[in-house]
Amino acid sequence: MSSPTPASEPTVVAIDGPSGSGKSSTARGVARRLGLAYLDTGAMYRALAWLVLQADVEPTDTVAIANLARHMELEVSTDPQRPGVQVNGHDVTEAIRSPQISAFVSTVSTVPAVREHLVRVQQEIVAAAEPGIVLEGRDTTTVVAPQAEVRVLLVADPSARMARRLTELGDAVTDEQLHDQVVRRDADDSTVARFTTAADGVVVIDSTQLSLAEVVDEICALA
Numbered sequence: 001m002s003s004p005t006p007a008s009e010p011t012v013v014a015i016d017g018p019s020g021s022g023k024s025s026t027a028r029g030v031a032r033r034l035g036l037a038y039l040d041t042g043a044m045y046r047a048l049a050w051l052v053l054q055a056d057v058e059p060t061d062t063v064a065i066a067n068l069a070r071h072m073e074l075e076v077s078t079d080p081q082r083p084g085v086q087v088n089g090h091d092v093t094e095a096i097r098s099p100q101i102s103a104f105v106s107t108v109s110t111v112p113a114v115r116e117h118l119v120r121v122q123q124e125i126v127a128a129a130e131p132g133i134v135l136e137g138r139d140t141t142t143v144v145a146p147q148a149e150v151r152v153l154l155v156a157d158p159s160a161r162m163a164r165r166l167t168e169l170g171d172a173v174t175d176e177q178l179h180d181q182v183v184r185r186d187a188d189d190s191t192v193a194r195f196t197t198a199a200d201g202v203v204v205i206d207s208t209q210l211s212l213a214e215v216v217d218e219i220c221a222l223a
């Protein structure tokens, strides 16, 4: 008697790195090129930050923040052509990119119970992805999908990362805000996730001197 054929495992590409290293643009490019789904795990933390601010919860009330996380209705698009996020029926795709959310998001993403819940949701999305998925964030190579076939730590010099953010945000942003969004946030985020040094088996790509297309090429070559 022949043994049953195992269900095929999805192809998984995981990309982590600090703010502005190019994770989102690169992951979307790789997903499009390889015909895979795309998951922006940071957008999920940003959506919760939006909800916490709407609900007027005290930033120090980690119990209330974790409760909001567990009970929110979160819908994340995994289409790399149309990234989008809805929380409790509100389309927050644009709102979660505001400087206010960027400044606040680490307050929720550093709550352990929040991470536990969102990591579980992310793992369910990865397991259901057909024929596979490219996901990006801070702990996707180490916690969410350590089994991924391709695991990349995407880095770039802080000056290059701040210059990229400045191009995105325009002249309205002050040097202080820019530093807060990139350097201060990385320092806070790195207290709960390892994205400054590569774990075993994780390939480091430095995008400081590479174009977006070159980074996408390198990752597709690994896959």
Ligand SMILES: Nc1ncnc2c1ncn2[C@@H]1O[C@H](COP(=O)(O)OP(=O)(O)O)[C@@H](O)[C@H]1O
Binding pocket: 017, 018, 019, 020, 021, 022, 023, 024, 025, 026, 164, 165, 167, 168, 207, 210, 211, 212, 213, 215
């Ligand atoms: N290799 C690269 N060279 C130059 N600019 C880049 C590169 N990768 C991404 N960018 C640009 O940098 C900005 C930040 O990229 P993004 O993908 O949002 O980074 P992250 O998700 O790591 O914060 C975007 O405007 C993007 O177009």
Ligand SMILES: Nc1ccn([C@H]2C[C@H](O)[C@@H](COP(=O)(O)OP(=O)(O)O)O2)c(=O)n1
Binding pocket: 018, 019, 020, 021, 024, 041, 042, 043, 045, 046, 105, 106, 109, 110, 136, 137, 138, 139, 140, 185, 189, 193
């Ligand atoms: N897997 C992840 C993804 C993001 N986070 C946190 C850390 C970041 O400050 C926020 C927002 O992540 P996002 O990837 O959108 O941030 P950047 O695009 O790099 O500026 O969420 C996390 O803790 N774990």
